[in-house]
Amino acid sequence: MRRRFKRLDNMVELDQDLRKIYQDLHQIPELALHEFETHDYLMKQIKQFTADTDFTEIKVPEELSTAILVLFHGSSPKRTIGYRTDIDALPTNEETGLSFASQHPGKMHACGHDIHMTVALGTLRYFAKHQPQDNLLFFFQPAEESENGGKLAYEDGVFTDQWRPDEFYGLHDNPQLDAGTIGCRMGTLFAGTTEVDVDFTGVQGHAAYPQFANDMIVAASQFINQVQTIVSRSVDPIEGGVITFGQFEAGTIRNVISGSAHLKGTIRGLTQTMIEHIDERLQEVTNGIATSYGCKVDLKLNQGGYLPVENNPKLTADFINYMEENPEVTYQETEPAMTGEDFGYLLSKIPGTMFWLGIGDPDHQLHSSQLVPDTKAIQPGISAITGFLTHRMNEKE
C-alpha cells in the first residue's frame, strides 16, 4: 500500500537569511580541527534560532572544541534522532570567480560542506519553531576531510548519556545530481579509505655526479608507477579499488639531486577486506623499492575512521520509501561511490543512513577549485530532511 506523506509548511524559496548564511560560510573556509571562525559563526546562528525555545541544550565538547552539539528535547520522546553535518574545508585555491569567494587564501569549501551546514541550520531553524516529538540532536562535526573528526568525537565520549542518538543521519552533496535531488541506496554508499604517507630517504648530491648520490625523485616516481599497477593487476575488476597520490614533494633546485621525497595518498575500496588487500600490496611494493634502490622507505597507513559507509537496512528502507513516496521530493537511487566519509565510522557504532543531496554542477567534481553548487538545492534539501525526521518521529519503532 503506497502512503502519501503530508506536505510541511516549509516548501518555500530559499530565504535571504539562509542565502546569506551560505555565502558567509563560503567565505570563511577552515581546515580540519581549525574551524574556529566557522564555529563562532555557527554558534551565533544557533543561539539566534533557538533564543525563544525552552527545549534546547547546547554543548561544546572540551576535547573537540570546534564541534557543536545541539539537543532539542522532544515533546513526547521515544528516542533521540541524530543529524550530522561536517564543517571543515580543503587546502585549495578557489577559482570560481564568485562575488562571495573564499576570503581565506589557499582554502575553499570545495567539498560543499558550506551547503551541508546551511541545510543543517535550516533544518535546525525549522525544529526550533516546531518542537520535535522525539529528541533531536544536531552534530556540527569538525575534520571530515582529514583527522577523522567523527571517530575523534566518538572516542572522546561526545555521544554519552542524553547526547547519544539512537539513529543517525547525514548527507553529502553531489554535483552530478540535479539541484535538490536526494540520492541514496541500500547497503554500501561510500568506500572506506586508508590515508597513506610515504617518506623516502636516500643521498642528496650534485646534479652532475649521480654516481655519488641516491636520487629519491627517481625512487618515488618508480614507486608511484608500480603502485598504479596494483588495482589493474591485483584487484578483482568487478570489485574495484582506487589508489591516488595527490601530493608529491621533493627537491629544492634543478641542479641538486634530491635525497628525500614525500608522498601523500589515499586508498579506496568498497569493503574493508579490499582495503586491507590493497594495503598489503602497497607494503610489498614499498619493500621492493627499498631493496632495489638501496634507500629507506617509511610507509605509514592510517585507516583512521574512514570505514565504508554502510547504511542500516531497516532505517534506510524507511528513508528511501519516504523519499520515493513523497511527491515533493525528487529521489534517485545511486551507485556506490569511491568517495570516503568518516560518517562511516559513526554508522559502524550507531545505525543510520547517509544520503546525497544533488547540487547540480555536473561539469565539476567534488574537490574542484571551480565547484559552484546551485543554491536551489538548499531548500528542497531542508524540506526533505525536516519531512523525513518528522516522519521518523511518528514511527513507533
Ligand SMILES: CC(=O)N[C@@H](CCC[C@H](N)C(=O)O)C(=O)O
Ligand atoms: C566526500 C569526500 O570527498 N570525502 C573525502 C574524505 C576524506 C577521506 C580521507 N581523508 C582520505 O583521504 O582517505 C574524500 O576524499 O573522499
